[in-house]
Amino acid sequence: MPxxxxxxxxxxxxxxxxxxxxxxVITRSELDRRLADIVQQAxxxxxxxxxxxxxxxxxxxxxxxxxxxxxLAKETGLTIDDxxxxxxxxxxxxxxxxxxxxxxxxxxxxxxxxxxxxEDIRKELTITRLREREVDNRxxxxxxEIENFLATxxxxxxxxxxxxxAHITLRVPEQATPEAADAVRARAQAALxxxxxxxxxxxxxxxxxxxxxxxxxxxxxxRSADRLPALFAEALAKTKTGETSGILRSPAGxxxxxxxxxxxxxxxxxxxxxxxxxxxxxxxNELLSEAEARRKLAQVKERLDNGEDFAELARLYSNDxxxxxxxxxxxxxxxxxxxxxxxxxxxxxxxxxxxxxxxPFGLHLIQVIERRIDTASPERRRLTARATLRERKADxxxxxxxxxxxxxxxxxxxxxxx
Numbered sequence: 191m192p193x194x195x196x197x198x199x200x201x202x203x204x205x206x207x208x209x210x211x212x213x214x215v216i217t218r219s220e221l222d223r224r225l226a227d228i229v230q231q232a233x234x235x236x237x238x239x240x241x242x243x244x245x246x247x248x249x250x251x252x253x254x255x256x257x258x259x260x261x262l263a264k265e266t267g268l269t270i271d272d273x274x275x276x277x278x279x280x281x282x283x284x285x286x287x288x289x290x291x292x293x294x295x296x297x298x299x300x301x302x303x304x305x306x307x308x309e310d311i312r313k314e315l316t317i318t319r320l321r322e323r324e325v326d327n328r329x330x331x332x333x334x335e336i337e338n339f340l341a342t343x344x345x346x347x348x349x350x351x352x353x354x355x356a357h358i359t360l361r362v363p364e365q366a367t368p369e370a371a372d373a374v375r376a377r378a379q380a381a382l383x384x385x386x387x388x389x390x391x392x393x394x395x396x397x398x399x400x401x402x403x404x405x406x407x408x409x410x411x412x413r414s415a416d417r418l419p420a421l422f423a424e425a426l427a428k429t430k431t432g433e434t435s436g437i438l439r440s441p442a443g444x445x446x447x448x449x450x451x452x453x454x455x456x457x458x459x460x461x462x463x464x465x466x467x468x469x470x471x472x473x474x475n476e477l478l479s480e481a482e483a484r485r486k487l488a489q490v491k492e493r494l495d496n497g498e499d500f501a502e503l504a505r506l507y508s509n510d511x512x513x514x515x516x517x518x519x520x521x522x523x524x525x526x527x528x529x530x531x532x533x534x535x536x537x538x539x540x541x542x543x544x545x546x547x548x549x550p551f552g553l554h555l556i557q558v559i560e561r562r563i564d565t566a567s568p569e570r571r572r573l574t575a576r577a578t579l580r581e582r583k584a585d586x587x588x589x590x591x592x593x594x595x596x597x598x599x600x601x602x603x604x605x606x607x608x
Contacts, residue, residue, distance in 0.1 A: 209250060210602040211257040216250065223306070224249050228405055230300075237407060238390045240397035248396060248404055250605060255402075255592060258599040260313060263320045270315045275308065277550055278315055281530060284548050325588045331579045339416065339575045353418070353426055354451040355410040356391055359589075361400040362443040364597045378437045378444040385434050391448045400443070401589075408448075417582045422447060442589050462524060466559040467535055468517035470503060471510040473552040483553050487546050491555055494543050500557055509552065521562075523570060531556070 209216040228249060232239050239245055263269075283293035294304050360378045362371050381398040385391055392407025399408050415423045425435045426449055435447040470490060472483045490507055494500060501516025508517050519527075527535065534547040535556050544556040 206604075208603070208605050209254055210600070210604070211254050212261055212600050214257055214261060216253050216257060221246065221250055221253065224253060227302075232405075238393035238396065239405070240393060244397050245405075246605065248399075250603070251400065252402065252405075254599070254601055254603075255596055256313065256317065258595050259317050259320055259592075262324075262595065263316050268316060268320055268323065270312050270319070275312050275315065278311055279308065280548055281550065282311070284530060321588055325591050326580075326584050329580050329583045329587060331576050331583070335579055336572055336575045339579060340571060342416075352412050352414045352453050353449055354412050355422075355426075356395065356408045356448040356450055357401065357410055358391075358395045358399040358404075358408055358446040359401040359442070360398060360444045361593055361596075364594060375437065375439075375444055378446065382434070382437060382446055385446070385448075391434070409450075412453075414578070417578055417585075419582070419586060421445075426452075442586075442593055463561060463563055464521045464523055465535060465561050466521050467519050468500060468504065468557050468559065469510070469512070469519065469531075470500075470508045470517050470555045471513075471552050472507070472554075473509040480553070484546055487553050487555060491543065491545065494555070500543070517557075 205217045205219045207215045208218050208221050225246065228245070229239065231237075240248070279293075280290055283290045286293055286296075288296065297307055298304060358378070358381055360374050360381070362374050366374070377398060381394050384394045384397075392409075395401075395403075395408030396405050398404075401408060403409060415426070418426070419440065421438055421440055422445070425438055425447060429435050429447070429449045431449055431452055433449060435445075435449075438445040438447070470487070472478070472487050474480050474483050478486075486507070490503055493503060501518070504513050504517030507513075510517070512519055522535070524532070526532075528549050528551070530549040531547060531554060534544050534554075535558060538544055538556060538558045540558045540560050542557065544554070547554045547556055
């Protein structure tokens with residue numbers, strides 16, 4: 191037979207199911223694609239990975255949890271439309287200092303299919319919106335909790351330690367028997383033993399941890415003590431930099447913490463840089479495309495460069511409520527604006543007008559009027575306290591919600607089948 195005919199006649203291995211999650215399946219090809227992405231990312235970041243068989247189980251478990259969340263979103267009508275997806279992709283491209291076309295080309299040069307990448311981002315956005323709806327938006331912080339938080343911070347000499355953490359979490363199912371819980375604790379002890387023998391903590395986390403960040407070494411980044419569960423904060427108070435805690439037990443399961451670094455901060459007296467800024471916003475919508483918005487903003491920028499008054503042009507053209515105030519945003523604290531806006535604002539010298547800056551709201555021209563270093567006002571401290579308490583509660587609530595969702599799902603794993 192000619193070679194081409196032999197190729198056509200060669201039997202092809204059918205894609206097979208590696209897991210069933212409720213009414214949907216995860217296939218071998220889907221798992222292999224996710225594995226390839228993770229291995230490629232680990233190589234770029236020089237991150238350690240566990241052996242292939244253990245990595246497969248970790249990744250499959252993550253896919254099972256994602257599938258359960260996506261199915262719940264679908265059942266309850268939560269969707270991410272193409273317009274919102276395109277905005278998110280534009281922000282990702284901008285974060286990489288590329289146009290969307292350049293970003294797409296860069297991905298394809300790396301062997302990443304654009305359509306697959308788009309759908310992966312759509313799934314990430316869906317899961318984020320689901321978390322906001324099911325967990326974050328239901329978190330309440332009382333005035334009494336805020337007062338207690340501020341009073342406690344004030345009794346600690348005005349300081350609040352911050353920790354750079356990595357962690358390993360081993361989940362215990364909600365209805366687990368004592369024997370099943372003991373088996374999970376035994377795995378936690380095995381993980382701790384490996385760390386004690388000098389095995390890289392990130393590799394141990396990738397091998398053992400059930401947390402979503404397991405494959406990135408379990409890193410939590412910088413967390414202030416007040417943003418941590420009391421169980422963690424108490425353990426870290428007795429842990430030296432570079433050391434690992436013992437096994438900690440919480441309602442969610444077993445935990446091992448590594449204190450990578452620590453630093454002191456200040457709650458009551460923390461100095462912050464404030465920026466007095468103003469902007470002109472042109473919104474992008476069905477009636478005005480991004481290209482048209484850029485042309486319009488370029489004309490406004492040219493008029494500014496020729497000496498016309500910023501406040502007057504903001505009143506004429508800005509689609510933001512601040513336009514009535516000449517675009518004045520007042521004194522802005524770090525975190526008050528979306529990341530794209532804040533990054534561009536921080537790079538500006540006072541008096542300079544930026545080029546067009548893309549954000550989820552549209553396109554901006556930004557001008558910094560002045561900057562100052564000041565202590566946070568009482569109102570700002572209360573807002574910070576509320577946000578901190580919400581974040582701490584939300585982290586714990588989300589992990590508990592995920593555990594319950596996973597336990598309720600029908601899951602059949604077929605990874606070992608031939």
